[in-house]
Amino acid sequence: MQSIVNLGINAKSAARTLACAGTQVKNKALENIAASLRANAAQIVAANDIDIENGKAAGLSASLLDRLRLNAGRIEGMAAGVDEIALAADPVGNVLWGQVRPNGLKISKVTVPLGVIAVIFEARPNVTSDAAALCLKAGNAVILRGGKEAINSNTAITALMRDAITDAGLPAGCIQLVEDTSRESAAALMKLNGYVDVLIPRGGAGLIRSVVENATVPVIETGVGNCHVYIDRDADLDMAAEIVFNAKTSRPSVCNACETLLVHADVAGEALAKVKSRLDEKNVELRGDKRTCAILPGSIPAAEDDWYREYGDYILAVKVVDSIHEAIDHIARYGSGHSECIVTGSYAASEQFQAQVDAAAVYVNASTRYTDGGEFGFGAEIGISTQKLHARGPLGLMNLLSEKYIVLGSGQVR
Amino acid sequence: MQSIVNLGINAKSAARTLACAGTQVKNKALENIAASLRANAAQIVAANDIDIENGKAAGLSASLLDRLRLNAGRIEGMAAGVDEIALAADPVGNVLWGQVRPNGLKISKVTVPLGVIAVIFEARPNVTSDAAALCLKAGNAVILRGGKEAINSNTAITALMRDAITDAGLPAGCIQLVEDTSRESAAALMKLNGYVDVLIPRGGAGLIRSVVENATVPVIETGVGNCHVYIDRDADLDMAAEIVFNAKTSRPSVCNACETLLVHADVAGEALAKVKSRLDEKNVELRGDKRTCAILPGSIPAAEDDWYREYGDYILAVKVVDSIHEAIDHIARYGSGHSECIVTGSYAASEQFQAQVDAAAVYVNASTRYTDGGEFGFGAEIGISTQKLHARGPLGLMNLLSEKYIVLGSGQVR
Numbered sequence: 001m002q003s004i005v006n007l008g009i010n011a012k013s014a015a016r017t018l019a020c021a022g023t024q025v026k027n028k029a030l031e032n033i034a035a036s037l038r039a040n041a042a043q044i045v046a047a048n049d050i051d052i053e054n055g056k057a058a059g060l061s062a063s064l065l066d067r068l069r070l071n072a073g074r075i076e077g078m079a080a081g082v083d084e085i086a087l088a089a090d091p092v093g094n095v096l097w098g099q100v101r102p103n104g105l106k107i108s109k110v111t112v113p114l115g116v117i118a119v120i121f122e123a124r125p126n127v128t129s130d131a132a133a134l135c136l137k138a139g140n141a142v143i144l145r146g147g148k149e150a151i152n153s154n155t156a157i158t159a160l161m162r163d164a165i166t167d168a169g170l171p172a173g174c175i176q177l178v179e180d181t182s183r184e185s186a187a188a189l190m191k192l193n194g195y196v197d198v199l200i201p202r203g204g205a206g207l208i209r210s211v212v213e214n215a216t217v218p219v220i221e222t223g224v225g226n227c228h229v230y231i232d233r234d235a236d237l238d239m240a241a242e243i244v245f246n247a248k249t250s251r252p253s254v255c256n257a258c259e260t261l262l263v264h265a266d267v268a269g270e271a272l273a274k275v276k277s278r279l280d281e282k283n284v285e286l287r288g289d290k291r292t293c294a295i296l297p298g299s300i301p302a303a304e305d306d307w308y309r310e311y312g313d314y315i316l317a318v319k320v321v322d323s324i325h326e327a328i329d330h331i332a333r334y335g336s337g338h339s340e341c342i343v344t345g346s347y348a349a350s351e352q353f354q355a356q357v358d359a360a361a362v363y364v365n366a367s368t369r370y371t372d373g374g375e376f377g378f379g380a381e382i383g384i385s386t387q388k389l390h391a392r393g394p395l396g397l398m399n400l401l402s403e404k405y406i407v408l409g410s411g412q413v414r
Numbered sequence: 415m416q417s418i419v420n421l422g423i424n425a426k427s428a429a430r431t432l433a434c435a436g437t438q439v440k441n442k443a444l445e446n447i448a449a450s451l452r453a454n455a456a457q458i459v460a461a462n463d464i465d466i467e468n469g470k471a472a473g474l475s476a477s478l479l480d481r482l483r484l485n486a487g488r489i490e491g492m493a494a495g496v497d498e499i500a501l502a503a504d505p506v507g508n509v510l511w512g513q514v515r516p517n518g519l520k521i522s523k524v525t526v527p528l529g530v531i532a533v534i535f536e537a538r539p540n541v542t543s544d545a546a547a548l549c550l551k552a553g554n555a556v557i558l559r560g561g562k563e564a565i566n567s568n569t570a571i572t573a574l575m576r577d578a579i580t581d582a583g584l585p586a587g588c589i590q591l592v593e594d595t596s597r598e599s600a601a602a603l604m605k606l607n608g609y610v611d612v613l614i615p616r617g618g619a620g621l622i623r624s625v626v627e628n629a630t631v632p633v634i635e636t637g638v639g640n641c642h643v644y645i646d647r648d649a650d651l652d653m654a655a656e657i658v659f660n661a662k663t664s665r666p667s668v669c670n671a672c673e674t675l676l677v678h679a680d681v682a683g684e685a686l687a688k689v690k691s692r693l694d695e696k697n698v699e700l701r702g703d704k705r706t707c708a709i710l711p712g713s714i715p716a717a718e719d720d721w722y723r724e725y726g727d728y729i730l731a732v733k734v735v736d737s738i739h740e741a742i743d744h745i746a747r748y749g750s751g752h753s754e755c756i757v758t759g760s761y762a763a764s765e766q767f768q769a770q771v772d773a774a775a776v777y778v779n780a781s782t783r784y785t786d787g788g789e790f791g792f793g794a795e796i797g798i799s800t801q802k803l804h805a806r807g808p809l810g811l812m813n814l815l816s817e818k819y820i821v822l823g824s825g826q827v828r
Binding site: 016019020099101105107109112114115193197198212213216218219220236239242243245246247250332350354355356358359360361362363364365366367369370371375376377387388389390392393402403404405406407408409410411412413414 | 434626650659660664764770775781783801820824
């Protein structure tokens with residue numbers, strides 16, 4: 001049987017080789033992966049069919065089955081994603097800083113791979129190739145631990161990827177899948193100190209919480225987004241309604257969607273009327289504080305818990321505030337540090353919001369939906385970091401790195 | 415009684431004010447701290463005298479008592495350290511990257527404070543002012559939890575610092591000391607999620623291990639240094655002997671001191687003779703593998719455990735290796751990722767060592783003792799990070815920061 005420690009040993013060993021692999025070898029491996037996904041799409045779909053049948057038998061919801069499903073189009077999307085990563089610049093070996101010290105020592109700081117990255121994710125099998133390709137390009141070995149729902153799909157994809165990279169001359173240990181999808185295997189991975197340099201959980205709040213509470217290896221938290229739009233007193237209210245409509249309804253299930261609307265009391269009547277008229281097109285349910293319910297009588301009264309919720313659905317919490325200060329306080333208390341927006345025509349208010357709101361991305365007059373590696377111009381990402389250590393916001397290739405000081409001397413002693 | 419959660423609440427609140435404080439206010443607070451340490455040196459020494467008396471009664475070792483002791487000179491050193499931090503450039507608000515996207519969004523990445531930093535340290539009371547000043551300059555509130563041996567000194571220093579910063583207009587919550595020095599208080603601090611953004615342990619291997627195993631807040635590991643010097647076949651052996659002598663004996667208790675010497679078999683005889691003749695001046699005990707003991711008959715045979723040890727003393731483990739490859743493998747297996755040195759005249763060997771050794775600092779022909787914030791030109795540091803996430807090597811002001819994306823739009827929706 002596969003042991004988690006053995007996966008760690010294999011990964012560590014492969015990482016040493018991969019860290020020194022040239023760009024051409026890594027790109028060849030990625031091109032092989034993309035080609036193999038395309039050539040073997042039917043095989044992947046057949047494995048995925050088993051997952052889908054098992055999922056139906058287990059009573060998975062339609063939306064979960066949709067996330068789980070792979071077809072020719074989605075597999076082409078996965079291959080194209082890998083191709084894109086092959087085309088990206090190699091992020092390893094960049095000199096970030098350098099100086100000659102008065103004693104003649106030449107010190108430079110260069111980017112190096114993190115080493116071994118573990119990724120724990122849920123039902124989307126496309127994460128398997130996305131995460132593996134990003135980790136590989138940045139010179140890291142990866143240990144993938146996907147959800148049990150997708151085990152047949154993930155096994156098939158991983159086997160193809162391992163063949164593809166060994167054909168390019170890289171060790172198969174660069175990409176490994178945890179076959180055991182029990183809670184115990186995830187727990188063991190969280191405590192694989194000495195082998196796992198970073199663990200990245202990709203999934204819902206429950207997974208993230210479990211990782212934060214149990215992991216002893218370093219973690220990058222991702223993905224929980226309780227995002228706010230605040231309509232200031234000086235806002236263009238038509239712009240505000242468009243931004244709220246987009247942030248809430250363009251894709252409610254994602255982490256950069258808006259969950260709570262805050263509106264300045266001085267403009268609440270007109271602003272809420274405009275917002276509601278747009279949101280009604282998508283039958284968005286409003287859960288309001290007292291003043292909101294007075295202005296929009298059809299709203300459901302919000303409970304304290306609503307301010308914390310990441311609905312991931314056509315539901316929006318709404319609160320009327322007396323000042324920008326109250327809005328910022330609300331965000332500090334209930335927000336998850338993901339993406340926060342102010343709509344305003346005031347220079348002073350925009351400056352205050354930028355300075356005082358503590359989040360990965362702070363927006364003035366634009367939808368929170370832009371917090372995304374592609375939209376920011378970084379290319380593919382492995383998630384959105386909501387923690388402050390190491391990396392914040394979209395986690396792209398440049399964030400899957402560590403650094404090393406190189407000190408070149410001629411016999412200096414201290 | 416002081417509760418740890420209340421410390422967290424106070425720190426979080428103070429951090430929000432401090433994050434937006436101007437450079438002048440922060441510098442004034444630091445100048446006040448330095449002035450107060452100088453003006454109240456006698457009061458600090460009196461508090462320290464109680465710790466020293468208690469320490470003697472508790473049977474602390476002479477070296478521990480020395481670390482614990484404060485006198486006028488050491489307090490002046492603490493004040494001068496704070497002055498230096500006041501003079502450093504403010505690291506908050508720097509623009510790290512910026513771009514206008516095709517849709518007109520202006521995206522920039524700016525440095526922001528981490529928020530609340532907790533520092534758990536051991537017997538050195540000077541850490542109190544060093545850590546507080548660094549955290550404050552970078553805009554972070556700090557929660558200090560020192561060892562029980564130094565509680566009277568730490569309490570006196572913290573009270574002075576809190577008065578000094580409130581005189582400058584900053585909330586006292588920017589600097590707090592955990593009065594309870596039990597294991598429970600440290601354990602509670604390690605799990606203060608939602609309040610503590612980063613925990614930095616400063617101390618020995620036992621403290622670091624306890625933090626890594628128990629903390630649920632993000633951690634930056636510091637300080638464990640099992641550093642190696644490898645004398646290559648092509649080394650200048652006189653230079654090698656000087657580097658080993660310096661790296662081992664200039665200050666054996668610190669984390670960048672050399673603990674194991676690796677020597678290429680082809681030059682082992684001459685190299686070890688030269689090294690031993692220098693180390694004998696300081697009566698350094700050698701613990702050698704079989705071949706070393708054959709070359710230097712006075713050596714003690716090394717046990718497997720010796721290769722893992724951070725002696726912190728006038729003891730050196732020595733091993734003869736057959737190739738640079740074997741040296742690199744030994745370092746990968748036993749090293750702590752701190753500072754590693756090759757002494758060589760070979761271009762190829764120096765390139766291979768730089769590329770394949772995975773450590774915070776990799777040296778060619780210079781003593782490992784240079785891994786230090788001051789020696790690297792970064793100024794004061796809070797420790798040496800040996801982890802790969804967030805920061806590696808000397809942790810200076812620039813590493814006590816997070817970042818934030820600012821996205822300025824004109825109504826963009828996706």
